[in-house]
Amino acid sequence: MKRALIILALLGAGAAALVFWLGLRSDPGDISMVSPLQTPAGLSVEERGHYLVRVGDCMACHTRQGGADYAGGRMIPTPFGDFYSPNLTPDPETGLGNWSADDFWKAMHEGRSRDGSLLYPAFPYTNYTKLSRDDSDAMFAYLRTLPAVKEARREHQLQFPYNYRFLLVGWRALFFRPGVYQPDSAQDEQWNRGAYLVQGLGHCSACHEARNALGAVQSRDNPAGGLVLNWYAPALAAPAEAGVQHWPKEDIVRLLRDGIAPGASTLGPMAEVVYESLQHASAQDLDAMATYLKSLEPTQPPARGAVQVPTHAVDDMSKRGSLIYAEHCASCHGDAGEGAPPAAPALRGNRAVTMAAAVNPIRVVLFGGYAPGTAGNPRPFGMPPFGSTLSNQDVADVLTYTRSAWGNQGSPVSAAEVARNRQGPLW
Amino acid sequence: MLRKSRFAALLGLLMLGSVATAAVPDTMAQRMLACAACHGAEGRATGDGFYPRIAGKPAGYLYHQLINFREGRRLNAQMTYLLERQSDDYLREMAEYFAGLSLPYPPPQPNQAEPARLQRGLQLVRQGDTARGIPACNDCHGEKMTGVTPDIPGLLGLPYDYLVAQFGAWRQGTRHGAAPDCMAAIVAKLTPEDIDAAASWLAAQPMPADPHPATSLPKPLPVSCGSVTGPGASR
Known part of the structure; x- marks a missing residue:
């Protein structure tokens, strides 16, 4: 009996240690991986960073209506409460003024702030962890060139128990594995470029994949799209929703770039993504995203049983x-x-x-x-x-x-x- | 024979029409149908009393309002949502489209304001209140109160509810103009009784025979207005 209790206690302690290790471990990342997004030669690091920040649509969350670009303060409503995006301009007090490129990498790759605190996954570091170090550095270099704007930081308004940040240790142990994108050698360069854009920088899954009760994206368990900002972001792999497996590639490019294509158009949050971000993507990157999206294995999202009509x-x-x-x-x-x-x-x-x-x-x-x-x-x-x-x-x-x-x-x-x-x- | 072939051609056209997709014209009017849901057919307002007429307002004024909604200086979630991802050029085209519509005005709404109130309203409109630093409405909005091109709106042909709601919005901080926000400064000096009197008088007036905005003001503006960028802007 006593022995069983000891074993149980040891198992419990071991599980707790594992959770803490998984949730808090530091991951330097594979810094040898070079970005698949080769931009035209002759661009400065800052110009390259500007392009990446645009294609990543950092603006969408980090600029409030009528506010200065990237100065944050936009409210992002979620089932867990309202988040307020932080200021990315180089203001030392309210922005990233005191940050280094290493700090920025830690946020993008590991989801941890400069002081080591764990970031809420409303910031999609689960996607950005796939970015290469050179892309992260370029984005940071661009953000340093912005005018420093003082924008008072607003605290997130989260419901209990989500307001306890340390609980993210458990969340990370369950749902987050840091790791830079590893190219699939069975696919060509353009496909890998598209995968890097869709899974990483473009963070499409942040909206287009269903989240579980704890707010984690797990498409292998649930192939539905996501309910975000009061709209339904349709599943990208489902032919009955947003799947484009059978579309001509140029129509996919038109939808992403122009916001309208034969038989489809964008409204709501996706119209914003097109307007602020995707219309500025290069022809090669749009083609890469289309190539990758076309190749997705078709899925069938579950029928939603919410409708109650006799x-x-x-x-x-x-x-x-x-x-x-x-x-x-x-x-x-x-x-x-x-x-x-x-x-x-x-x-x-x-x-x-x-x-x-x-x-x-x-x-x-x-x-x-x-x-x-x-x-x-x-x-x-x-x-x-x-x-x-x-x-x-x-x-x-x-x-x-x-x-x-x-x-x-x-x-x-x-x-x-x-x-x-x-x-x-x-x- | 000729008649027969004409008939056949006509019949052919008719049949073509029945299988083709619905014909929707490629015009600004078609593009702006979304506005009609609240602002009435061709922007001439409905009997609702809250949504203003936009047809025939000066183009610069309309353009600035579209920008104000887009940038959050005016708060109306529906307006912002519709305009948020449109370019300056397209907003300008929308403003010019509605400014160019010359449509008849309905008679003013029946008005129950007592004479003393209307008299006070008339006084504010024509003379303002010098002691309290309130300029006359006429000084900016035109002798006939039909506005001044391109940036200053007319105040006639608008319902009482809409007018009062705008004064209220300035007081509450849900409506702003470009800085310096001259109307905000004026509204801050008005009492609720002033607002009621001015709105009552304005809403009771029929449109003058020529309802178009004036093209110039006889005197420079009495206040600095960030929203007035065209002729007459200099103080």
Whole structure:
């Protein structure tokens, strides 16, 4: 008996030691790995860094509306509370003024701040750990050239128990393994370049992969996309969602660069990614991302069972929805959902309309929206917001109709789900 | 024979129309349909009373408001969301499109303000309140109060609720102009009674026979305004 207790205690102590080791160990990283992102010769380190910071879209989180570039202060709502992004400008008091390139590397590669404290994974170091040391140094060199801006630091407003930073030790032990991207020798250079961009610098999985109850991305357990900033970021490998395995490569490039492509456009947070970041990516990098995305093994995300609409109600909803469609939608989207691109996309056979998670179509009907005004699409057409014209039930009815008419096979949408989406900030 | 072939051609056209996708014109009007949801058809406002008419307002003024929404100087989540990822050039084109629409105005809303209040409103509009450092509305917004191109908006043809909401937004800090924010400085001096009186009088006025903005002001502006960059900007 006593012996068993001793063994149990030893096992417990061993497990705790393992957790602490995994969560707190220092990892210098493989600094011999050279970035696959070879930029044109003649660029200075700072210029190269500027490009990388742009393609990594650091701006999206680290600039608040109306604030100075990269001075932080933007609120990022999550299920765990609201995060406020820190200041990346070289201000010594509130920014990175006292940081060295080593400190910056430690943040990007290991997710630890200059003082050693553990960073919350709202900062996607789980992706940035794949970056090479030379890329991290170039990004830091660029950030040093920014005007120093004093921007008071705002504390994160997190719920219990997430406000206890030391709990990240356990989180890291479970979900984080530092490691620079290792090229896949079975693939060519362009594919590896794309993988490095998508998995690392572009941190696409931060939005496009489902997170578990503890906020970790684990696509091998759950191939769904992610619910982020009140939008659904569709799964990049799923042909029923955002998979592009069967697209011509030039259409993928157009969607990433221009924000619009035949049969697809970007709205919400992805419109911001295109506008601030991807439209500035080089032709080679866009091609690399398209190459990699095309090669993803197709997945089938689980159907989301959240919609609670009794079967007997669906027929009536659809009937009412068809009348609302005829009154408000048909003049642009066509009597049979055939659309009039580029002004109004087809709704028939449009996976953005029919995908299991209905949140995006709900938000588009409520709040409308424009594709980003990029160099390739400088004067986009827009969808009017119907939030003040249509009731929750109206929106549920017209979407239930649209998702099942003309051969579409989407699930019904409930008024309760529409009501939930009237709240929250817009992106 | 000719008639027959014409008929056949017409029939062919009709049939073509029925299988082709919906015809949507490649115009600014089509691009700006999203605005009509709140601001009314062609931006001429609805009876709602909160969303303002935008048709016919001076282009510079509209452009500055679009920028203000995009940069967070005016707070309206729906407006910011729609404009956030559009270029300066496109916002300018939107402003010019709506500024160029010359559409009839409806008669003013029925107004229950008592004569004393309207009188006080008229006084503020025409003379301001020199003792309290409040300039007359006329001094900037034009003799006819229809605004001045390109940057100063007219104040007629707008509902009472919208006008009061704008004064309130300046007081609450949810509406700002480019610095120096002249209206913020003026609104800070107004009492709720002043605001009510001025808005009541303004909302009760019919549009003059020529509702277009003036092209110049007789005198320089009485205050410095960061939002006035065109002619008349110099103080």
